[in-house]
Amino acid sequence: MSVETPARPARPPRNLPLRRLLPMVVKAPLEGLTDVARAARGEIVRLDVGPFRPYLLSHPDHLQHALRADWTSYLRKGMFWKPVERLLGDSVIGDGPGWAASRKVLQPLFTARYVASLTDDMAATIDRGLDELTPDVPIDAMEEMNRIVTRAVVSVFFGDRISPREAEVLGAAYTTANTALPFRIALPFVPDRVPLPGDRRFMEARQTIDDVIYPLIRQARKERSDGPDIISALVRARDDEGRELTELNLRDDLASIYGAATETAAVALTWLWPILHDHPDVAARLYAEIDEVTGDGPVGADTLPRLRYLDTVLRETMRLYPAGWAMPRMVTRTHEIGGVTLKAGSQVLISPYITHRLDEFWPDPLTFDPTRFEGDREKRHRYSYLPFGAGPHLCLGQHLFFIEAPLLIAGLLKRFRPELVTEAPFPVQPAGTLRSRKKIEMILRRVTT
Template sequence: MNGLAEIGMASGGEIVRLDLGAFRPYLISHPDHVQHVMKGNWSNYLREGMFWKPLERLLGHSILSEGPGWESSRKILQPLFTARYVTALSEGLADTINEGFEALRPYEQSGKPIDAGAEMARVVNKAVVKVLFGSRISDLDADRVAPAYTTAATSFGFRMLFPSAPYSIKVPGDRRFLASIKTIDDVMLPVIEQARREQSEGKDIVSALCQARDEQGEEISVQQIRDDLVSIYGAASETTGTALTWLWPVLGEHPEVAAKLREEIDRVVGRDPVHPSHLPDLKYTKMVLQELLRLYPSGWILPRMAMATEEFGGVRIKAGSQVLISPYATHRLEEFWDRPLVFDPERFAPENQERRHRWAYFPFGGGPHLCLGQHLFYIEAPLMVAAILSRYQPVLVDPGPFKPLPAPSVRPARKVEMALLPIERA
């Protein structure tokens, strides 16, 4: 991961062919080249090949795939993830988040540290499940889905390294992967089938999907609804959970940022439960989150396969070649970011926005595959930061440093533990 960033920085963003033995992909990091692959000629660079094949067993043919399945899902889901629609769900989100962090009071009283990653994931899971399922899924089932998805998403490394291995032969990780898929399906499929029978008009996403029709006016299949829900769940959970796990080590290293962030939350939220009406005034909080996504984008690598041979950036890319687009690398290019390794939320102050190349920053991807969940992130994540910092004063048990783990998402390589101290108020 850091190696990719170093290669991108050393090359100045030029296209580089990586020598990984039998696998020799091209690293794409310059914003001009990223724009070409993700937007300008995006139909020539599809989500296919060794990186995507193992994911099909988890996500199916959904919003994260290609072809007719993706086109159908995109048309159906796009109206459900507009800023207006997500805002309509925000009060329920805020209630769920407040409850999730209020449940940590025993840790404040006992002084026992929490596992920040696990607790952020717990609250994110409940919030995302609220958006997707409303009250259709029990807390017990919601708590089953989160670890099952995490296990499924992290147990196919062998398949990615050896994509030619037939699925009839069991390889390391298969048993855990298949057991996790079964857990996910055991929870989701009965809920979808019941929602289909009821045909209710609830605000949750599963109700909306059950009401939707395809281009021929037919109901969407239960399998497509399942695939889309699993894809959305993963995207919404991973980005927020990853960013908020990194927040605490970053604040520990930058006390001036922590002080400014707490001052804003004290002023805007105070002692009250956090509410969607607070969001417009949490401006610095949003800047902190944007900078977190710059240095620690959840989707740190976005693989594509070239469908036809072409030349761009002075390099001839042959059909069938894999290209690796890396936000992690692009977000660290010195040509586009002053002091790129320094955490500085002021980069995202309104007066600094116009000077940036449009494709120098793309934590949610871009082009036709732009992540639908970005509106959800900028409601969910600020509410979570405000909810915890208005209640507690988190202090790292071990100040680090914390290095990233090269996994499907950019997580700290070791556990982030912190104590929740009472807030001393004037």
């Protein structure tokens, strides 16, 4: 027998007034928002900031609704996405028909199988990058992770079409574009015509990216190679009507996936070093596993699946420090969720960083514990862990990441033991990705056998 329950009227959401929000935004925005969501126990909170007053969604049920069940009502449009559109155009990082067409073309290039076929090449490139690390002097972890990840990604994307010099220029331009954005991200309601700090650096970086990418596209179109690199594959791709992609499509897609593939992975890997320093037990178990699995041989396609503990360490690192910390959306249809009415045109903020720290879904959430990822994953709410997003916009690069990241970490730890130079704490800097506010410096000591 079912009992009819009267519909509950939608109630106003919890409100976080500007006087409480502002000091927090200035001091430690993401940590502050996390405290707010934890106190609200996953209820929807309205953030009283600027004219658009976004809603903060953190409960996994609400995320499931917005990212999967009703995802067409939550588009990647609106103020939060403006800076991204300025850099990347109408691409796979956007939404609507442009996104759908790009996703269709790109998806086959990032399947687990296709990416696995690139493992040996990636391993060789990463090895060369690791050989260039200098032991016994302080190094900037983010810079080095970025350098090695960029090399790996550059070879997957561009084959040998790009010179080391061009790759360096491209990498530096992305770093500039990413770090020039904090004001545009914090003040998304300010129109483009009103200049903000960082704008000029951003525009120059965009021009540099174009100056490198367009000639590569033109060269690839001339050559029409059947090589496995992404640029050749994109030149061969056809849309639904059998047409080639335009030069602009190619530029926007390449610029998007290149940016998505380098900065996020480098940031994710950089967080590992302070964590290992703080957890010598985890570090010791990791070193032992790498020794046991790889012995005197190299790290490669056959050893990766056996580095199980490393896999759990990576997943737990991305729980506490998800490089893609923000998934903003714009609501396109007025509807109710979690007892709150969201009006069409409202802005919504979803953050894996916040959801990954809710006590209801993660016992002792602030403790680093890789064993959470041993075996019983399905017991967890599916939308309580989403470092790569979820639903139709799920990250295309996660298979690539789970090859390049263990290759890099295991390769590095076979050669060196890291010693952290910078002292904790490491506050986060939520910009395009989740960087550390402080430079993370470490010294690598060569492993002696």
